[in-house]
Amino acid sequence: MGPKYSSSRENYLKAIFHLQEIHGTVTTNHVAGELQTRPASVTDMLKKLKAQKLLLYEKYKGFKLNTEGRKVALQIIRKHRLWEFFLVEKLHFRWDEVHEIAEELEHISSKKLIDRLDEFLGFPKTDPHGDPIPDSQGRWTLTHQVDLLNLPVNLVAEVSGIGDQSAEILELLNHKHIALGTRLEVKKKFAFDNSLEIKIRNQSVTISEHVAKNVFVKYDE
């Protein structure tokens, strides 16, 4: 049993899904930009996806994934993010190295493989960039993800991603014992320089605006 859809089709579904999430509507040019391809190629593929009943599409009138298309897209995203988690957590890749490799791994078709991988990794809820990982039914826990500057005070949150991936910021965060998964709380915001006082494991730490902008946290609601 080979894959149900070609890698190319899967990439289109994923791109359309992401663009839908961000912009609400999706355009041919958007998709072409996202996938580094030509608008004409996108149109070609839209027809195929429509024929496969994954997409609602009338020419010149825009398009969006239908239920089935969303379902397929979510499974690809699930695979992508689980593999990214694996690469960082088990193979010790840096967060900024894993995307490209996961782009290939996400097209491995075995459902059993991905469910076993999920189990092996301990059913992680978010990938190394802090994005949620859909479960095998395509559901994900709705968590708010914001940067530290926008985290309401006195609300416990968990570090879920870092924007800037430079060695410099990682060194700083490492020194202050801030890592993926660290639980923290903003106690005070200083209007003067937008610096923050945060609590980590009952210790008080000060963070500059520059750093705060690059630390993403999630909290349930």
Place this chain on the structure above:
Amino acid sequence: MGPKYSSSRENYLKAIFHLQEIHGTVTTNHVAGELQTRPASVTDMLKKLKAQKLLLYEKYKGFKLNTEGRKVALQIIRKHRLWEFFLVEKLHFRWDEVHEIAEELEHISSKKLIDRLDEFLGFPKTDPHGDPIPDSQGRWTLTHQVDLLNLPVNLVAEVSGIGDQSAEILELLNHKHIALGTRLEVKKKFAFDNSLEIKIRNQSVTISEHVAKNVFVKYDE
């Protein structure tokens, strides 16, 4: 940077490599049989592989991999076997389930990924079927692999694979504490029923001919 060679080309290289190992010479029909394709398709691909300088080929005169082709083939085999090891050892797949999945995983291109995986797995020397895993230079430890019936007496060997993958034999082996990696030695062969007396961790165990035929071991030389 995408993959250097298409999955299809990689499959041809791997098939030719295996057939070369088994039969010495390789024929168009052989390859077609192995890859479930048509002889005409094989000829088409042979020309492409020749053009890419991976194959020595004169039409109607047979063909074989050149140094570069062998090198590429060995890297694919390395990937295939490391992934199989991963699937069995970490994700607890059965040995007979992993081949198909590894057929897909072996085409993931990142060299860094596979070297990290190798490290993560502890640099295994053989895959779950007992076949040797080439190292990142394409070398493998030359080990003799035989079934237990053909293992010379008084020679320490390591269980490297099981022929029959039925639950029944696995139960029996489990009960006798014979697993992948178990070190053992044949102490006596009974001509009457071809049963064997073997030593495992200083314990003496008797094995029937039927079982012995299905336990593969390797020993260095």
Place this chain on the structure above:
DNA sequence: TTAATTTTTTAGATTTGTCTAAAATTTATT
């Protein structure tokens, strides 16, 4: 509301890997 611009689609070509049917070549048989 026309005209200009942008976006999207079509038409037709290209590449990769495959196929079938027929031709060329090699191997086996009488």
Place this chain on the structure above:
DNA sequence: AATAAATTTTAGACAAATCTAAAAAATTAA
């Protein structure tokens, strides 16, 4: 050695995914 049989290759076709250039439709601006 001549013929039959098997193998291998060629010729030409096809599907998938892409492209360019041109046409069609929608949007924006005058």
